[in-house]
Amino acid sequence: MIDKLEMLLALAKEKHFGRAAETMGITQPTLSAGIRKLEEQLGVRLVQRGSRYGGLTPEGQRALEWARRIVGDSRRLRDEMRASHAGLAGHLRIAVIPTALTWAARLTAGYAERHPNVTFTVLSRSSGEILQMLDNLDVDAGITYLDNEPLGRMTTEPLYREDYALVCPPQHPLAARARVNWAELGDLRLCLLTPDMQNRRIINRNLMEAGVEPRVLVESNSTIVMVSNVLNGPFVTILPEDMARFTAAGHDLALVPIERRGTRPEVGLIAPHQDPRTPVLQALMKLAEGLKRGD
Structure with missing residues (x-):
């Protein structure tokens, strides 16, 4: 079922059967058949269909929430099992506000020195896009403002305050x-x-x-x-x-x-609240904590 839930996530993100199939590297008929199979397994209609994608049904919206949890857990399980027999290895995707890209470089450089078998993708995004990407499981962590927008259910590690x-x-x-x-x-x-x-x-x-x-x-x-x-x-x-x-x-x-005015905005590393957290992500949060202390 995991692969079918991945299809639902892709469709909800792209809002188009063709684009969703392309992002997954499969054909559109394969994606459509997978969504129908998921509907059969769950016994409900998940997608409003007409001549084109018409959005998720209320049941589809609820299934999407579960899909994010289940797919996220399966990815964490895979990463933890890999770490248990091969050491810390894998790939981390981080979305970063443009003004914090230098701090992202400090994180990735320090991480690579400690754990050379982990690779990175770093994307420059707005704070709103970072939260959306975390919700959609498109990235594993973000560097963004901690005190200017509701972050929701996130683990945070402060890095610095802006002057x-x-x-x-x-x-x-x-x-x-x-x-x-x-x-x-x-x-x-x-x-x-x-x-x-x-x-x-x-x-x-x-x-x-x-x-x-x-x-x-x-x-x-x-x-x-x-x-x-x-x-x-x-x-x-x-x-x-x-x-x-x-x-x-x-x-x-x-x-x-420029003179300081009031409370200085705080920027930090954020990641979805997870228990347990994967070893790869846990190491990233620990490194961020050390950067703030100046370790």
């Missing part, structure tokens, strides 16, 4: 300042992350609380695009200090710290 810096050309009037405040940034030509990103909403809130309306001329979901615009045009950007230092390294740019 921000203005990234600007060295000839900019603010470049020589030791520090700037948020109220001074309202008239600047800003490049910022897109509004679907939690970082953008945090920056907007800081600016509005300082009494200024952000003047955003360029939006992107890539910090590289933002810094490139500062290098090539009359723009400035705002980034967490760690990401600002990384992206500006080797470039003729100035980094000016």
Whole structure:
């Protein structure tokens, strides 16, 4: 039945029989037959069918919740059995907010040094997409904000709190300042992350609380695009200090710290609450705890 539940997960995610079959590497008739077989085994109709996919029935929605649990448990069982006879090995998929990608690199580098038989996929995603991917079992863990969105039933391991810096050309009037405040940034030509990103909403809130309306001329979901615009045009950007230092390294740019306002946003590693947790994921959480302590 596990393979049929995997088909249901793929169909619920893609909302299209053809695309779901393609993601699983099978034909559409095979997927359709598998879903029908699952319906026969459960004795209920799971999918609204017409000329195309019409969504899940109420029973299908409930079955989807069970499918996520059962498929997740089966994957954890497989990983634990592998670790018991072959040592720590496998593949970890991590979705990361763009401003925390440098921390993701620290995690994967430290992990690879300790456990060379584990490989990684690291994806840059918004905080909302990370939660959805965890729910859909598309990733094993995420690095995201811990205190700005409801996380649901997640295990969390804090990593750091964000401080921000203005990234600007060295000839900019603010470049020589030791520090700037948020109220001074309202008239600047800003490049910022897109509004679907939690970082953008945090920056907007800081600016509005300082009494200024952000003047955003360029939006992107890539910090590289933002810094490139500062290098090539009359723009400035705002980034967490760690990401600002990384992206500006080797470039003729100035980094000016921005005053702190209220509680600093906390970023950390999150994973679905599991008991037991797979050895591979447990090692990742332990490494994250050590990174925060500076081990």
